[in-house]
Amino acid sequence: MLQSITKARPSDEDTAHDDGKRHKKRRFLVPFVRALIQFALMAAVIIAAYVIMDRLIAAKPERTARPKVDVQIPVQAVTITLGEQRPTINLFGEVAASRSLEIRPSVSGEIVSVNPDLGAGQRIEQGVELFLVDRIDFEAAVAEAKANLAQTDATIIENQANLSAEQGQLEFAESQLLLARADLKRADQLRKNGTLTQKEVDDRSLIASQREQAVSQRRNNIAVAQARLSQQQAVRERLELGVERAIRDLNNTVVRAPFSGVVRSSSVEIGRIVSANDVAVSIYDDAALDVRFTLTDAQYGRIAADGDPLIGRNVALKWAVGGTDYSYTGTVTRIGADIASERGGVDVFARIDENEELPVQLRPGAFVSIEVPDRLYENAARVPETAIFDSNTAYLIIDGKLQARELHVAAYDGSDAIVTAGLSQGDRILSTRISEIEEGLAVRIVDANGVAEEADEIEKPEQGNRPSAEVLAAAKKISGLSDVDWEALPRQKRRLFIQEAREAAGK
Known part of the structure; x- marks a missing residue:
């Protein structure tokens, strides 16, 4: 019996084995329970925050929706005036002497006398003795x-x-x-x-x-x-x-200047033997200078179709020298006999008028800019080039809205375009460049300083109802617009915001 009891009691090894199993089970359960508790706390916090936010939102007083603002873009405009328009063609040309001469002695012999003023660049008068051959x-x-x-x-x-x-x-x-x-x-x-x-x-x-x-x-x-x-x-x-x-x-042993002019070159010296084939002196007439310029085929054809002929037309010239522009005038005297194919047009010659008042006189070879009157267009309008979109479209401003109008642009004059069809007297067209322009766009006409052409009636002092600076500041704050957008608002819209600011101030 004692033996049976002994067998029924567990041994020390079994007891240790069981303790190890319980320890492992406890190590697994503790982190699980801890994570479960943390998740429960997080869920409780989220639920509590949601409940609180919902109650706060529910407790917030309702606000009326802000009225939609119809913003007008500030733009500049030009008023169309129909009449005679003559654009100007800007070209470049070269000054050339219309009369020049290489003086050759008519007799052969030894030069015994030379004019001391006979030198390149010197001006000589007609009839002055240049040099003398032995007589x-x-x-x-x-x-x-x-x-x-x-x-x-x-x-x-x-x-x-x-x-x-x-x-x-x-x-x-x-x-x-x-x-x-x-x-x-x-x-x-x-x-x-x-x-x-x-x-x-x-x-x-x-x-x-x-x-x-x-x-x-x-x-x-x-x-x-x-x-x-x-x-x-x-x-x-x-x-x-x-x-x-x-x-x-x-x-002929006395060689004289055939006309007044400027000496280009001289090769005469005392003691030199000259013959009839020697070029002794070269001169040109500085009072008969021409400027040669080239009109393209299109420009020449356009002017040729004009009732006013090209020959006899006045031109303006500018010569930039020494950092200063000197102005001259001239008259077209002749047209080249042939088409200048290498320059792509027709050569035109204009005689330059004398201007003794200018300190600098023109010289052959000078490169000058030229303004030539183009064809005359009747019943045409001159508009800024910025008012032309897509090469032939302008936008009229009618009741604060843009309306597209197709044009016929006949020519350009600097930064202006000459329009012969598509516009009427008194039309107001957009002159400000807008990248995303479309028909029906709301605009407001302002001057170059951004000031509206028509003053806001509610801000006129004679009405005795001009808002104070505080009211205007409050109205701008209510609108939530910047100063530029505020100025672009129509008068009626601004009146509403000012009225709202006055009502808020009265309360």
Whole structure:
């Protein structure tokens, strides 16, 4: 029995094994219970916060909804005026001398004198002596030509005297011939009567024949004398030309300026031998300067179709030099004969007017800007280029709303556009650029300083109802708008906010 009892009691090893199992079970249950308690606390806090927030929201007094604000965009506008519009074409051109000359001496020889003012860039007057060629040989040629002419004149006088003598001898011979013929006639009659013999008649006939021969000889002598005289007169004419040529060559030894102008270059020096093929001096007329510019085919065609011709049209020029712009005027005088294909248009030349008052005078080769009057457009409007959207659309402002209008833009003049169709007299169009523009957009016209063109009636002092600064500040606060948006509000909207601020202040 004792043995059975002993077997029924557990051993020490079993007891230790059971204690280990209980310890592991306890280690697992403690964190689980702790996590469960934390979750319960979090759920309780969330539920409590929700309940409290719900009660707070329920306890909040109801507020009326703020009225929707119809904001008008502040913009600038222009009023359309129809009339004659002539845009200006802005071009660039080059100044050139319309008259220039390379002076070559007409005679060859040694230069013995040079004008001290003859230098590149110097201005010379018409008729001023430029240089002088040695005159000795030319003076001798003149003297020789005159001597030959005098000798020929003497020969002519001699021939004239011989001719006159021969003419006198002819007259005497003709009178003697008449007498001989009359005597022969009487002798024939006397022979018939038997008074004279035939021999006497033959003698008188011989005398008449001799006198006829003498007349014929005198006539031949006169013809020879006249031929000699004509020959000497021809020689004299040739010698006269020689004298004139010699005198001209003598005069050409003095080279003078053919017109007033500016010296481009000079290669003359004392002692230099010049010939007729040498370019001694080059000058240009500074009083006859042209500016050449090119019109494109479109510009030339547009102006050519105008009733006002291009030739005779006034142009304005500006020459920028030394940091200063100098202004000049000119008149179109001619149009190039050919199309300047390399420049893509038509060359036009304008004569520049003289302006002695300017301290700086134009020079050939100067690069200038030019303003040329374009075609005249009648019943057209001039609008800022900023008022043109999508190249041919403008927006009219009607009752504070934008309304699209299609235009016909004929030309541009700087920052302006010339519109010939689509606008009427007195129209007001938008001139402010708006990125997202659309028809029907609400706008408000302001000036360049952002001030509305029409003052707000409720803010006029004559009405005796002008709000104070405190009321205006309260009205802006109620609206929740910025100063810019506040100014853009229509008058009726601002009146509502001001009235609301006054009512709040009265309470």
